[in-house]
Amino acid sequence: MVKSRPYVIISAAISIDGKIATNTGRSNLSSKKDLIRIHGLRKSVDAILVGKNTVQTDDPLLTVRYVKGKSPIRIILDPRGKSSAKSKVIMTATKIPTIIVTLENVSKNDEKFIAHGVQMIKCGKKIINLKKLLQILKKQGINKILVEGGGTTNWYFLKQQLVDEIIVTVAPYIVGGRTAISFVEGKGFTKISNSFKLKKIQRMQNELVLYYVT
Numbered sequence: 349m350v351k352s353r354p355y356v357i358i359s360a361a362i363s364i365d366g367k368i369a370t371n372t373g374r375s376n377l378s379s380k381k382d383l384i385r386i387h388g389l390r391k392s393v394d395a396i397l398v399g400k401n402t403v404q405t406d407d408p409l410l411t412v413r414y415v416k417g418k419s420p421i422r423i424i425l426d427p428r429g430k431s432s433a434k435s436k437v438i439m440t441a442t443k444i445p446t447i448i449v450t451l452e453n454v455s456k457n458d459e460k461f462i463a464h465g466v467q468m469i470k471c472g473k474k475i476i477n478l479k480k481l482l483q484i485l486k487k488q489g490i491n492k493i494l495v496e497g498g499g500t501t502n503w504y505f506l507k508q509q510l511v512d513e514i515i516v517t518v519a520p521y522i523v524g525g526r527t528a529i530s531f532v533e534g535k536g537f538t539k540i541s542n543s544f545k546l547k548k549i550q551r552m553q554n555e556l557v558l559y560y561v562t
């Protein structure tokens with residue numbers, strides 16, 4: 349059966365204790381070798397998607413740089429359109445297609461983003477309706493999406509069972525801290541039920557890359 353939504357992969361690097369960043373927002377967990385692997389993965393998808401906080405904290409480029417290849421479309425979930433126009437993703441939107449997704453009734457900063465070459469998608473009333481968004485993206489020819497976090501974004505996708513694959517690097521660090529962001533944030537599940545199948549394990553020196561599928 350052909351799905352009416354794109355194939356969704358969640359990718360992240362976690363510490364041994366399951367954190368994706370320190371309580372000060374530092375998230376450089378992957379080794380250079382792992383970053384090369386991730387950029388290979390980026391090259392293989394049609395779009396990379398992140399949440400607003402990741403843009404704010406990391407100011408990422410979300411491009412393919414460590415390997416040769418075309419950068420995919422970049423998508424930011426930013427319900428209230430609060431991202432800084434000075435962020436790298438927006439500053440480079442004329443070169444690499446970039447989409448900002450806001451709620452339907454939010455348009456205050458649209459012109460500012462559009463002036464930088466960003467495409468705006470409106471989707472959802474209280475929170476971004478991911479099912480609807482994925483359908484819109486599929487219609488735009490996006491068949492494979494890499495969700496690169498952070499924890500809140502991962503939760504929204506997992507909660508609605510919109511994830512086909514999880515690729516997680518266990519990096520050799522302990523981060524700790526009650527307020528340090530975990531791989532999956534949000535309310536969390538009340539039961540241990542959402543199981544995935546372990547498809548592949550890759551060992552890279554002190555890191556372990558785990559590939560899970562639904």
Ligand SMILES: NC(=O)c1ccc[n+]([C@@H]2O[C@H](COP(=O)([O-])OP(=O)(O)OC[C@H]3O[C@@H](n4cnc5c(N)ncnc54)[C@H](O)[C@@H]3O)[C@@H](O)[C@H]2O)c1
Binds near residue numbers: 401
């Ligand atoms: N180690 C890693 O692999 C990795 C990867 C990505 C981010 N990070 C780290 O994670 C931290 C950020 O994570 P986070 O959990 O705070 O935020 P996030 O990046 O997931 O952004 C969350 C925000 O995105 C928006 N959002 C996402 N889904 C939405 C939906 N369905 N509806 C409405 N709004 C939605 C909301 O504004 C929400 O507050 C940063 O410190 C970053 O460095 C680490």
Ligand SMILES: Nc1nc(=O)c(N)c(NC[C@H](O)[C@H](O)[C@H](O)COP(=O)(O)O)[nH]1
Binds near residue numbers: 359361377379402408
């Ligand atoms: N797999 C992975 N390992 C990490 O150590 C890390 N920090 C991220 N984080 C994903 C998140 O989306 C970041 O913002 C980008 O990894 C930064 O992206 P750029 O290098 O600027 O393209 N992801």
